Amino acid sequence: MAAQCSPASSSAPDSTHPTAIAVSAGDATSARAALSGLKIGARGTMTGYSRDKFKHWDSQGDSCDTREAVLKRAGKDVKTGSDCKPTSGTWLSVYDGQTWTKPTQLDIDHMVPLGQAWVSGARDWTQEKREQFANDLTRPQLFAVTASVNRQKSDKAPDEWKPPLVSFWCTYATDWVTVKHYYGLTITDMEKKALSDMLDRC
Numbered sequence: 001m002a003a004q005c006s007p008a009s010s011s012a013p014d015s016t017h018p019t020a021i022a023v024s025a026g027d028a029t030s031a032r033a034a035l036s037g038l039k040i041g042a043r044g045t046m047t048g049y050s051r052d053k054f055k056h057w058d059s060q061g062d063s064c065d066t067r068e069a070v071l072k073r074a075g076k077d078v079k080t081g082s083d084c085k086p087t088s089g090t091w092l093s094v095y096d097g098q099t100w101t102k103p104t105q106l107d108i109d110h111m112v113p114l115g116q117a118w119v120s121g122a123r124d125w126t127q128e129k130r131e132q133f134a135n136d137l138t139r140p141q142l143f144a145v146t147a148s149v150n151r152q153k154s155d156k157a158p159d160e161w162k163p164p165l166v167s168f169w170c171t172y173a174t175d176w177v178t179v180k181h182y183y184g185l186t187i188t189d190m191e192k193k194a195l196s197d198m199l200d201r202c
Contacts, residue, residue: 027174027202028170028174028199028200028202031173031174031177031178031199031202032196032199034177034178034181035177035181035187035192035195035196035199037181038177038180038181038185038186038187038192039184039186039187040186040187040188040189040192041120041121041186041187041188042188043119043120043157043188043191044118044119044120044123045119046115046118046119046155048123049115049118049119049123051114053118053127053130054114054117054122054130054131054133054134055127055130055131055134055135056114056131056134056135057135058131058135060137062084063082063083063084064084065084066108066134066135066137066142067108068080068084068085068086069137070108070137070142070143070144071086071089071091071103071106071108071144072084072086074091074092074143074144075089075090075091075144076089076090076091076092077089077090085103086103088101089101089103091103091105091106091144093106093144093145093146093149094143094145094163094165094168094171095109095143095145095146095149095150095153095163095164095165095168096145096146096149096163096164096165097164097165098146100146104147105146105147106144106145106146106147107144107145107146107147107150107151108142108143108144108145109142109143109144109145109150109153110134110141110142111140111141111142111143111172111175111176111179112141112176112179112180112183112185113153113154113155113156114133114134114155115154115155116155116156116157117130117133117183117185120180120185120186120187121183121184121185121186122183122185133183136179139178139179139182140174140175140178140179141175141179149163149164157187157188157191157194158172158173158176158191158194158195158198159188159190159191159193159194162194162198166201169198169201170198170199170201170202172198173195173198173199173202174199174202176195177195
């Protein structure tokens, strides 16, 4: 019998979060408003960065961790063991349109990568805030995608990498802006241009 995952409620933003602008996937108007409010800043360096500084795959209750919770919500007809690990199901990778039937063929991608967050403001965050960011099941931050595509993306921003599936660019841009806006992360001029160009496809 499939175990039930109950994602933990997300904590409220702290004082470093800007006033939220609701952005729906594909909503270019609100996304552009949020994009215009993002602070422009030079991309920092990876000095001092470690994935360990973003504690991820926290417990979400009922034996499920964050990775398993994402696999359950992203898949179709997902069955799990008593430990919440998926044993079967079907997953559509939104980045490239590929369909997979084995969880091992998928990575859980952070829409705004941990390294990208580090160079755009997260270096100065508390450990608690970095942990929230790495396990955020509320914002459009976590996706089950083709493993090889996720590794091509790595820690790149939209001016350096875009999903192979061009029809997803509009949603990709709105989601990226949503996450960066919520967490008060900076963007570069080139990043802003790339996002604006992607929003033109909405």
